[in-house]
Amino acid sequence: MTVGNSLRRWAPGMLLTSSIMLVAQGAFADEVNIYTTREPGLIQPLLDAFTKESGIQVKTVALKDGLAERVASEGENSPADVLMTVDFGNLVDLVEAGVTQPVKSEVLESAIPANLRDADGNWFALSLRARVLYADKELNDLTSFTYEELADPKWDGKVCIRSGKHPYNIALISTMIAKDGVEKTEAWLQGVKNNLARPAAGGDRDVARDILGGICEIGIANSYYVGLMRSGKGGPEQEEWAKAIKVILPTFADGSGTQVNVSGAAVAKHAPNKDNAVKLLEYLVSDEAQGIYASANYEYPVKPGAPVDPIIEALGPLKVDATQLTEIAANRKTAAELVDKVGFDE
Amino acid sequence: MRSFLATALDRSSSHAGRGWQIAAATIAFLVVLPILTLLTIATQSSGDLWPHLISYVLPHALTQTALLLLGVSLIVVSLGTGSAWLVTAYDFPLRRMFEWALLLPLAIPTYIIAFAYLDLMHPIGPVQSVLRALFGLAPRDLRFLEMRSLTGCIFVLGIVLYPYVYLFARAMFLMQAASVVDAARMLGAGPLKVFFRVVLPMARPAIAVGTSLALMEAINDIGASEFLGVQTLTVSIYATWINRTSLPGAAQIAIAMLVVVVALIVLERTARTRQRYAAEASRARRLQPIRLKGSMALLAVLLCLVPVLLGFVAPALHLANEAWKRLSFAGFSPRLVEETLNTMLLAGTATLVIILAGLVVAFAARQSQLGLQILRVASLGYAVPGTVLAIGLLWPMAALDGALNRLGLVSGMFLSGSVAALIYAYAARFMAISAGGIEAGLARIPPSYDQAARLLGRTRAGTIRAIHLPLVRPALLTAALLVFVDCMKELPATLLLRPLAFETLATHLYGEAARGTYEDGAIAALLIVLFGLIPVILLARLSRKEG
Numbered sequence: 003m004t005v006g007n008s009l010r011r012w013a014p015g016m017l018l019t020s021s022i023m024l025v026a027q028g029a030f031a032d033e034v035n036i037y038t039t040r041e042p043g044l045i046q047p048l049l050d051a052f053t054k055e056s057g058i059q060v061k062t063v064a065l066k067d068g069l070a071e072r073v074a075s076e077g078e079n080s081p082a083d084v085l086m087t088v089d090f091g092n093l094v095d096l097v098e099a100g101v102t103q104p105v106k107s108e109v110l111e112s113a114i115p116a117n118l119r120d121a122d123g124n125w126f127a128l129s130l131r132a133r134v135l136y137a138d139k140e141l142n143d144l145t146s147f148t149y150e151e152l153a154d155p156k157w158d159g160k161v162c163i164r165s166g167k168h169p170y171n172i173a174l175i176s177t178m179i180a181k182d183g184v185e186k187t188e189a190w191l192q193g194v195k196n197n198l199a200r201p202a203a204g205g206d207r208d209v210a211r212d213i214l215g216g217i218c219e220i221g222i223a224n225s226y227y228v229g230l231m232r233s234g235k236g237g238p239e240q241e242e243w244a245k246a247i248k249v250i251l252p253t254f255a256d257g258s259g260t261q262v263n264v265s266g267a268a269v270a271k272h273a274p275n276k277d278n279a280v281k282l283l284e285y286l287v288s289d290e291a292q293g294i295y296a297s298a299n300y301e302y303p304v305k306p307g308a309p310v311d312p313i314i315e316a317l318g319p320l321k322v323d324a325t326q327l328t329e330i331a332a333n334r335k336t337a338a339e340l341v342d343k344v345g346f347d348e
Numbered sequence: 349m350r351s352f353l354a355t356a357l358d359r360s361s362s363h364a365g366r367g368w369q370i371a372a373a374t375i376a377f378l379v380v381l382p383i384l385t386l387l388t389i390a391t392q393s394s395g396d397l398w399p400h401l402i403s404y405v406l407p408h409a410l411t412q413t414a415l416l417l418l419g420v421s422l423i424v425v426s427l428g429t430g431s432a433w434l435v436t437a438y439d440f441p442l443r444r445m446f447e448w449a450l451l452l453p454l455a456i457p458t459y460i461i462a463f464a465y466l467d468l469m470h471p472i473g474p475v476q477s478v479l480r481a482l483f484g485l486a487p488r489d490l491r492f493l494e495m496r497s498l499t500g501c502i503f504v505l506g507i508v509l510y511p512y513v514y515l516f517a518r519a520m521f522l523m524q525a526a527s528v529v530d531a532a533r534m535l536g537a538g539p540l541k542v543f544f545r546v547v548l549p550m551a552r553p554a555i556a557v558g559t560s561l562a563l564m565e566a567i568n569d570i571g572a573s574e575f576l577g578v579q580t581l582t583v584s585i586y587a588t589w590i591n592r593t594s595l596p597g598a599a600q601i602a603i604a605m606l607v608v609v610v611a612l613i614v615l616e617r618t619a620r621t622r623q624r625y626a627a628e629a630s631r632a633r634r635l636q637p638i639r640l641k642g643s644m645a646l647l648a649v650l651l652c653l654v655p656v657l658l659g660f661v662a663p664a665l666h667l668a669n670e671a672w673k674r675l676s677f678a679g680f681s682p683r684l685v686e687e688t689l690n691t692m693l694l695a696g697t698a699t700l701v702i703i704l705a706g707l708v709v710a711f712a713a714r715q716s717q718l719g720l721q722i723l724r725v726a727s728l729g730y731a732v733p734g735t736v737l738a739i740g741l742l743w744p745m746a747a748l749d750g751a752l753n754r755l756g757l758v759s760g761m762f763l764s765g766s767v768a769a770l771i772y773a774y775a776a777r778f779m780a781i782s783a784g785g786i787e788a789g790l791a792r793i794p795p796s797y798d799q800a801a802r803l804l805g806r807t808r809a810g811t812i813r814a815i816h817l818p819l820v821r822p823a824l825l826t827a828a829l830l831v832f833v834d835c836m837k838e839l840p841a842t843l844l845l846r847p848l849a850f851e852t853l854a855t856h857l858y859g860e861a862a863r864g865t866y867e868d869g870a871i872a873a874l875l876i877v878l879f880g881l882i883p884v885i886l887l888a889r890l891s892r893k894e895g
Contacts, residue, residue, distance in 0.1 A: 035848050042859045061849040063765075064859055067590055068739055068844045072765075075742035079749065079761040081848060095593055165577070167591050201496045203577025204466075215471030216486065237677055242472075338591040342404040347579055 033059040034278040038086035039069050040265060045086065047298045052285045058278050070099035073270060082270040083279035089169035091176075093125040093266050094331045102268040107280055113287035113305045117327060118264060127264035128286050129301035132225040132320055133174050134260065135250040136209045141219060144248075149178065150255045152222065153193025161197040162209045162221035166346035167338060170206075170224060173263050175340060176333035180325045181254055184336060192344045202347050207231065207240065214246035224263075225249075229300025229313045249317050259323035265301070369719055372712030375705045376726035379776040382740030383606070383728055386599045389740070394597035397588070401601070409584040416502055416573075416580055417563050423506025424562045427655045428513025429555055433543060434652060436521040437529075439637040440645040446652040448888025451515065453508040453659030454830075455880030457837035457854070459571025460873045461504045462495070463861065464663035466576070467670075469493045469500075501578040505566045507659040512565075513558035515826070515887070520554035521547070523792075526635040556616055557788065561730075561781065567609065568733040570840060581605050582733045595739070602736045609731040664877055670870035680871065683851070688875055691852040694767060695835035698774040702835075703828045705775060706782025711812065713783070714790045723787055727780035734840035738773050741845065745769055765847050773841040778831050785830065789823020790816060825890055829883040836880055853879075 038045065042064040049060045065072065069092075073082050085096055096102050097120065104123040111119070118127035137144050152161060164171065178187045195202075199218035209221030210231060230236050231244035251260045267286070269279045285291055292303035296311045302320060303310065341347065434440075435447050453461075467473050476493060479485065494500065524547070532546045548555075573580045581601065589598035640648050709726050712719035729737055745763040752758045763769055793816060801811040817824075839854045846855065853872045860869030 063846060063848045063850070064843075064855070066840075066843050066858065067586075067735065068742075071595070071739055071742055072844060075746045076761060076764050077746060079746075079753075079764070081761065081765065165574075167587050172591065200494060201577030203496050203575065211470065211472065215476075217471060237673070335592060338587075339400060339404075341591075342400065345404070345408065347577060348408050 032057060032278065033061060034083045034275050034282050035081045036060060036062045036084045036086055036282075037069055037073060037082045037270070038062060038064050038084075039066065039092070040064070040086050040088060044299050048286060048291055048294050051290065051294060052282055055285065055290075056278075056281060058281065060282075070096055070101055073101040074099055078272045080270060080272050081274060083273040083275045084267050084282055085270055086265070086267040088263070088265045089173060090125075090127070090264050090266065090327045091169055091173060091331050091334050093120075093127075093264075093268065094328075096268050097124045101271050103271045103273070103276075105269050105280055105283070107284060109284040110287060115304075115306065118304055119266075125266050125268040126283060126287075127266040127304050128283075129265045129292075129295040129299070129304055130262050130322075131265070131301050132251060132260045132262050132322075133170060133222055134225045134228070134317070135220060135252045136213060136223050136228075136247045137220045137250060138213050139246060139248045141248070144220075144250050147250050147252045148255045149174065149222075149252050149261065150190060151252075152197065152220075153190045155193070155197070157197045157220060159197065159199050160219040161194060162199055162212045162218035163194070163202050164204055164206060164208070164223075165202050166191070166195075166341035170263060171222075172334055172337045172341070173330055174222070174261050175337035176330045177254075177261050177323065177325050179333040179336055179340075180329045181256060181258075184340070187337075188340050188344065191340050191346060195344050195346050207236070207243065210240075210243040210247050214243050225251075225302070225314060225317065226300040228317065229311055232313050233300070251318055251320060253321070254323060258325070259321040262302075262320075262322045264304070264327075368708065368712040368715060369722065372709045372719060372722045372726075375709055375779075376722045378772075379705075379726050379729055379779045381744045382737050382773075382776050383603075383732060385740040385743055386602060386732070386736065389596055390599035390603050392596040394594050394600060397592065397594055397597040398600075401584075401588070401597075405584050405588075409579055409581045412498060412579050413567065413581045415498060416505070416578065417566060419498070419502030420506045420509060420566045421559055421563055423502065424510040424513045425555060425559055427506070427510040428515075428558060428562075429517045429548065429551065431510075431652050431655060432514045432518035432521055433547060434648050436518060437547075437635055437637055438640050438648055440640040440648040442649055442652075443637075446649075446656070447518075448885060449656045449660075450652065451511045451884050451888050452656060452881065454511045454833055454887075455877050455884050456508050456660065456663055457571065457839070457876065458505060458508060458565070458569050459575065459839060459861070460667070460857070460876065461508050461659075461663055462501075462572035462575045463873075464666050465500070465504050466495045468662065468666055469495050496577045498578050501573055501576045504572055504576070505569060507655065509562035509565055510655060510659070512562040513555060515830075516554040516558035517551055519826075520551045522634070524550055524635065529635055553620060556620070557784070560613060560616070564609070564730050564780075567605070568731070570733060570735065585733060585736060589736075589739075598736065599740075602732060606728065606731050610728070664874075667870050667874045667877060671874045674870050684853075684856070684871060684875065687851050687853050687856050687872070688879065690850065691836055691854070691876070692879060694770060694852060695832050697767075698771045698835045699828055699832040701771055702775045702778055702782045702831050703786075703824065706779060706786050706827065707824070709779070709783040710786035710790055711816070713787045714816075720787075723783050726783055729776040730778065730780035732777075734773075734777060734838065735844060737776055738841035738844045741769070741773055741776065741841075745772070765845070767847060767850070769845045769847075770842060773845055774831075774835045774838060777838070777841065778834050781830050781834065782827050785827030786820060786824055789820040789827075792823075793819050822890060826887060829887040829890070832883045833880050836876060 036049075042062060049062065052058065053060055069085060069087060073080050073085065076082070085101065087093060087096070102124045106123055110123070110126055114126055119125065135144065135147050166172075166175070175187060175191060178190060182190070200212065206223035206227050209218070209223045210227070212218050213221065228244065228249050231240040234241050253259055254261075267283055269276060269283070273279045287305055289305070289308060292305045292308040295301045296303050296309060296314070300311050300314050302314065431446070431450050435443055435450070469475050495504070528546060528550070529542060532542045537545065567580070568582055569580075570582055570586060574583050574586070585598045585601045585605070588594050588601060709723050713723040742764070749758070749762050749764055752762055753760070763772070797815050798811055801815050802808075806814060837854065839858060842852060843855055843858060846852070851859075853876045857869040857872040857876065860872070
């Protein structure tokens with residue numbers, strides 16, 4: 003039988019190769035290992051630039067969830083040096099899981115505003131992104147749009163958004179709780195739920211695609227996707243999606259500013275290459291790296307005064323909402339409960 | 349009834365028999381270890397979680413899950429059994445092609461089919477564009493084509509999971525004695541009556557096995573359900589873990605779900621125990637296919653064409669088209685070569701390990717009632733969502749590493765974050781397919797064969813070599829190919845447990861999908877499908893030979 007024969011022929015080879023793969027994890031002299039939940043494609047340009055400048059080899063494993071669990075289970079033997087993730091809630095969770103260590107660095111402290119890093123140096127924000135409004139380009143009078151207006155019945159059946167449980171939306175709802183309290187936020191969330199044109203699912207870019215497809219007229223999504231779509235980096239189809247929308251930086255009704263989240267990193271508690279880990283973080287707040295965050299990923303740099311990509315600059319001046327990150331992080335559990343309570347994703 | 353002879357033989361070699369059982373029990377313990385870990389995690393406090401879950405989460409999640417399973421089982425049973433009967437009992441143009449083509453959707457992972465159909469059915473996608481142009485409609489007139497719905501999810505899962513039922517039902521139809529069907533026909537039963545009153549009841553064990561495999565894939569699916577916005581139990585387990593940062597709570601729901609799944613399986617099995625499905629020792633005369641002509645032949649072709657078109661041709665063409673666009677836009681990434689190699693080596697090695705372990709467990713199950721219980725325990729991992737199982741594997745592996753370190757055998761991490769971790773995870777997930785499939789094949793060999801061999805002086809091991817292995821080979825290879833395809837497609841455990849700087853096609857695809865650029869992943873997706881096709885085609889050739 004041919005299948006059996008070929009299995010027989012391949013079996014020893016496969017076993018041998020896999021055992022080689024097992025032991026081939028030998029260490030580079032100068033390396034740094036990253037465990038990340040960030041999209042590999044987004045951070046690769048930064049890591050390549052870092053290797054080029056420092057000669058330090060970077061090895062990555064990109065996870066979806068379970069970053070803290072994996073590092074915690076590996077304990078002292080963990081090869082993880084740097085933990086990278088998005089959303090300050092996730093960063094706070096890493097600290098609470100006890101898998102980070104405090105870092106003292108003049109470079110990091112002078113580059114990153116105090117409210118965008120942990121007071122003890124357990125985590126540092128590296129870039130910012132705003133939660134913005136994508137709207138059908140034919141719509142007018144949206145310049146002073148507030149997040150509260152998403153619940154206005156005039157948008158009945160016209161709103162698109164991803165899952166309410168996604169960290170980006172949880173952070174937005176948590177901020178709303180910080181401003182208006184739980185009850186008002188629940189009513190607001192119910193209002194937004196009533197306005198949904200389709201189930202809260204998919205990704206942020208789907209908002210633009212669905213506006214082009216006529217499924218909805220407005221939606222909430224992250225700012226950098228605008229750059230990725232408009233620049234053509236997402237391919238010609240996404241350029242078409244981006245042409246169908248205009249982008250507004252909403253504020254809260256109290257006029258305080260636009261809701262902003264972060265991507266950031268921490269040094270792992272048992273980092274075997276701690277010096278390199280700190281070097282990497284310091285590189286990521288250098289002018290060059292902050293420029294890459296802006297030009298390759300269309301994020302807002304975390305370093306004050308660093309330039310923003312022209313596509314993002316064209317969205318208008320960003321006024322960051324001043325709610326304390328720690329307060330937002332503390333409201334996450336309540337926010338997630340509200341999402342369940344109003345059946346936002348149902 | 350056990351003969352005196354068999355008892356005597358058993359006694360004479362009970363020592364060897366115990367060896368099998370110890371080996372099988374060790375394997376079962378290892379693959380069930382992550383579930384034991386989950387049980388431990390589940391005993392920790394989850395605070396005020398349950399009142400909240402019961403008020404707001406579980407009612408909806410349970411309804412959605414039940415409807416999803418009901419819908420998927422309707423699709424997989426009707427498509428799988430119907431098409432298997434058509435290509436076995438009738439002869440019509442293209443029948444021989446359909447025999448294998450009906451298996452093709454197996455090559456497409458659920459997370460890929462969901463992406464593909466969202467693209468295809470989107471207002472700006474091809475289907476709606478054509479419909480609108482034909483009938484002069486506005487985008488909002490076609491809302492019923494929204495894939496982000498329970499119906500959409502049932503459709504995409506059903507259309508790629510029906511081959512599990514097709515595979516097992518067809519094997520059963522091929523084995524069934526033609527005489528029964530002939531008798532029914534002679535007694536004046538029409539083709540529908542023959543199918544529903546004779547064929548279907550006789551094939552019930554096979555349909556049950558195929559359907560339970562398909563439903564376990566459906567209940568544990570996270571790729572398609574989450575992406576299409578269906579709030580199943582698995583999605584809730586996930587949200588509990590991530591949003592409420594309550595791993596104990598997530599483990600509690602997962603264990604509760606496992607209990608329900610096991611209860612359902614036991615219920616179905618008990619309902620069947622009073623019926624007997626004796627296999628003939630000598631192979632009965634095969635069913636002679638009836639030649640269909642004219643409109644009936646056309647109907648048969650159409651009925652077989654629909655699942656192949658929807659479950660394979662349409663999504664594969666879409667992927668090919670997207671991949672072509674990406675190739676001209678961004679070029680072929682050389683990483684893909686290495687990733688393809690990683691995928692194939694990993695799936696190949698894992699399959700070998702899982703099949704060898706499955707053989708041991710299945711032989712133990714043949715030898716005693718205890719062995720059968722061991723097999724069932726070893727199969728539990730298939731009823732747990734992949735991510736949850738992988739989480740349950742983190743700590744046992746760390747503990748094993750610790751033990752190896754203390755013994756001075758290795759230093760640092762050995763299992764954790766290695767390829768071996770992935771193989772372990774796959775074994776814990778897919779042992780059900782391996783051991784279960786082989787056991788089903790062994791069950792068809794009458795015990796009298798064993799007794800004859802032993803009387804002729806063969807040892808127990810000799811009997812296995814001379815009698816069992818040759819006879820069980822088709823079932824063994826079928827199991828191997830199914831396991832291989834499943835390992836290739838596996839995403840959640842691979843994502844969590846893989847080593848640094850190690851990517852497979854599935855994780856590459858995930859990386860692209862995470863950015864919302866599934867189109868960028870089209871080439872990787874197409875490669876998964878293409879390489880997944882190889883075992884599927886082998887499987888098809890095998891089932892033909894077996895026939």
